[in-house]
Amino acid sequence: MAEKSEVVNFMDYKLTADKVNVWYGNFHALKDISMRIRPNTVTALIGPSGCGKSTFLRLLNRMNDYIEGFRMEGHILIDEKNIYAKRVRVEELRKEVGMVFQKPNPFPKSIYDNVVYGLTIRNVRDKKTLDEACENSLKQAALWDEVKDDLKKSALALSGGQQQRLCIARTLAVKPTIILMDEPASALDPISTAKIEELINELKKYYTIIIVTHNMQQAGRISDRTAFFYLGLLIEYDTTANIFTNPKEEKTQSYITGRFG
Amino acid sequence: MNNRQKDNLFKYWAILCTCIGILMLVIFLTNILITGLSRVDWAFITSLPSRKAELAGIKTALLGTVWILILTAIIAIPIGVAAGIYLEEYGKKSRFANILEINITNLAGVPSIIYGILGLEVFVRTFGLGRSILAGALTLGLLILPIIIVATREAIKAVPKTIREASFALGASKWQTISKQVLPAANGGILTGVILALSRAVGETAPLIIVGAATYVSFTPNSINDEYSVLPMQIFNWISRPEKEFAVNAAAAIIVLLVITFFMNGIAIYLRNKWQKKVKW
Ligand SMILES: Nc1ncnc2c1ncn2[C@@H]1O[C@H](COP(=O)(O)OP(=O)(O)OP(=O)(O)O)[C@@H](O)[C@H]1O
Ligand SMILES: [Mg+2]
Numbered sequence: 001m002a003e004k005s006e007v008v009n010f011m012d013y014k015l016t017a018d019k020v021n022v023w024y025g026n027f028h029a030l031k032d033i034s035m036r037i038r039p040n041t042v043t044a045l046i047g048p049s050g051c052g053k054s055t056f057l058r059l060l061n062r063m064n065d066y067i068e069g070f071r072m073e074g075h076i077l078i079d080e081k082n083i084y085a086k087r088v089r090v091e092e093l094r095k096e097v098g099m100v101f102q103k104p105n106p107f108p109k110s111i112y113d114n115v116v117y118g119l120t121i122r123n124v125r126d127k128k129t130l131d132e133a134c135e136n137s138l139k140q141a142a143l144w145d146e147v148k149d150d151l152k153k154s155a156l157a158l159s160g161g162q163q164q165r166l167c168i169a170r171t172l173a174v175k176p177t178i179i180l181m182d183e184p185a186s187a188l189d190p191i192s193t194a195k196i197e198e199l200i201n202e203l204k205k206y207y208t209i210i211i212v213t214h215n216m217q218q219a220g221r222i223s224d225r226t227a228f229f230y231l232g233l234l235i236e237y238d239t240t241a242n243i244f245t246n247p248k249e250e251k252t253q254s255y256i257t258g259r260f261g
Numbered sequence: 262m263n264n265r266q267k268d269n270l271f272k273y274w275a276i277l278c279t280c281i282g283i284l285m286l287v288i289f290l291t292n293i294l295i296t297g298l299s300r301v302d303w304a305f306i307t308s309l310p311s312r313k314a315e316l317a318g319i320k321t322a323l324l325g326t327v328w329i330l331i332l333t334a335i336i337a338i339p340i341g342v343a344a345g346i347y348l349e350e351y352g353k354k355s356r357f358a359n360i361l362e363i364n365i366t367n368l369a370g371v372p373s374i375i376y377g378i379l380g381l382e383v384f385v386r387t388f389g390l391g392r393s394i395l396a397g398a399l400t401l402g403l404l405i406l407p408i409i410i411v412a413t414r415e416a417i418k419a420v421p422k423t424i425r426e427a428s429f430a431l432g433a434s435k436w437q438t439i440s441k442q443v444l445p446a447a448n449g450g451i452l453t454g455v456i457l458a459l460s461r462a463v464g465e466t467a468p469l470i471i472v473g474a475a476t477y478v479s480f481t482p483n484s485i486n487d488e489y490s491v492l493p494m495q496i497f498n499w500i501s502r503p504e505k506e507f508a509v510n511a512a513a514a515i516i517v518l519l520v521i522t523f524f525m526n527g528i529a530i531y532l533r534n535k536w537q538k539k540v541k542w
Pocket of ligand 2: 212
């Protein structure tokens with residue numbers, strides 16, 4: 001009986017980090033991080049600058065692999081599969097796990113080409129499939145109405161907020177199940193930020209979202225659970241309500257009340 | 262003298278220096294134009310060389326230049342661009358790449374006549390290519406290879422890291438990222454470098470003297486194995502004649518050569534400006 005409940009329990013999680021340690025050269029950037037994330041939730045990663053939020057986020061789609069001196073121990077499971085296993089192809093992993101960056105980084109190409117890039121590199125050539133994917137993704141990213149008349153326009157001609165939604169659309173087009181966002185709104189104005197937040201709320205129905213943010217109100221508004229990192233340690237991980245109203249750790253308390261950061 | 266006066270002094274000094282440079286160029290150009298412009302006409306461009314100055318034309322030399330230019334481009338561009346991509350994208354850490362890099366930097370500073378000697382030994386003699394267009398183009402290709410490699414690397418370096426990250430994050434492989442994002446974003450810079458390199462090749466004389474470009478060829482080239490002359494050689498030949506009429510021919514040929522190089526540099530500048538505008542991310 002016990003065995004069965006354990007299996008069910010396991011299936012409940014989209015993503016599991018188990019005693020993860022990361023080094024950049026000799027610098028120990030993440031220390032013994034264990035964390036589980038349920039599907040269709042928004043998880044916020046907060047903490048002062050340099051505490052390892054981005055490092056943790058980039059572990060999940062293996063973007064740290066390119067960094068010289070990067071080394072990691074421990075396990076990260078997505079849908080029960082160890083993403084650092086030898087046979088895993090990062091290209092496949094990144095189809096599952098999309099990423100949106102802090103600064104909007106559209107390709108210097110048309111809006112259309114930006115959105116379908118993830119498909120064309122996987123040899124999708126059929127015009128109809130691409131058109132549909134483009135329209136659907138832009139609609140999902142709440143950008144369609146603003147750009148539908150001129151999809152051939154350069155993506156660089158869009159405003160910062162539009163560019164960021166384009167980057168989200170581009171990520172959605174490959175149909176990931178997890179979306180990682182590293183301070184996706186920190187370079188945007190309040191109105192664009194509100195739009196992105198609204199979008200995240202909407203996307204959570206279909207995706208598991210993990211977002212780094214420095215904005216406490218934002219974390220409070222959009223996330224279900226919040227993880228507080230400090231000096232490479234995961235200090236506290238709980239429901240967002242608990243973290244903000246009733247933190248167990250003193251460090252968390254002082255960080256969210258703005259006593260350091 | 263206070264700082265302000267020093268400032269002004271330096272400014273006027275700099276202006277003076279610039280003016281001297283420009284003045285020299287203007288004197289040179291006017292001189293050439295006065296001597297040669299009236300000689301430049303269709304007949305001059307389409308006539309074969311001749312012992313009579315007023316009948317002589319630059320047809321063979323011009324065609325030789327065109328042949329050399331095209332063949333040099335075919336040889337040097339693929340190798341240079343590929344080497345640039347390799348060094349910038351793949352070879353970063355390897356010892357081999359380090360050695361290569363030092364050599365390329367050194368090569369860029371080697372006087373062009375040395376390339377001529379190398380071409381003579383390797384292409385003309387060892388490969389037995391003789392005084393052919395191919396031997397000349399291979400030599401010039403070697404000469405401009407470092408320029409193309411450096412330009413390719415600079416252009417690739419100028420592509421922001423964020424573009425690469427975005428491509429990788431969408432699941433693109435390294436080669437896909439390079440071929441579909443990095444190179445298209447860098448191609449303006451690469452092209453600029455290529456054109457500047459070729460425009461240098463057009464004006465080169467020293468290495469071609471050594472690998473045997475002829476000063477006098479009475480027929481137009483038909484294949485890459487043919488003998489050839491090029492514009493600078495023709496000019497060199499005419500200038501060294503005692504008759505004054507040939508000096509006029511030389512001036513006229515210089516005008517044609519200048520038009521070609523100015524035109525190529527113009528294209529390069531145009532592309533660079535266009536590219537710089539595009540590259541604001
Ligand atoms: N490429 C790298 N090489 C060496 N050290 C690095 C590298 N990237 C990050 N670090 C170090 O690892 C630690 C964690 O960095 P990380 O970028 O994860 O912090 P962060 O929490 O995202 O900070 P921020 O809020 O400023 O984005 C920092 O001390 C940083 O200096
Ligand atoms: Mg960060």
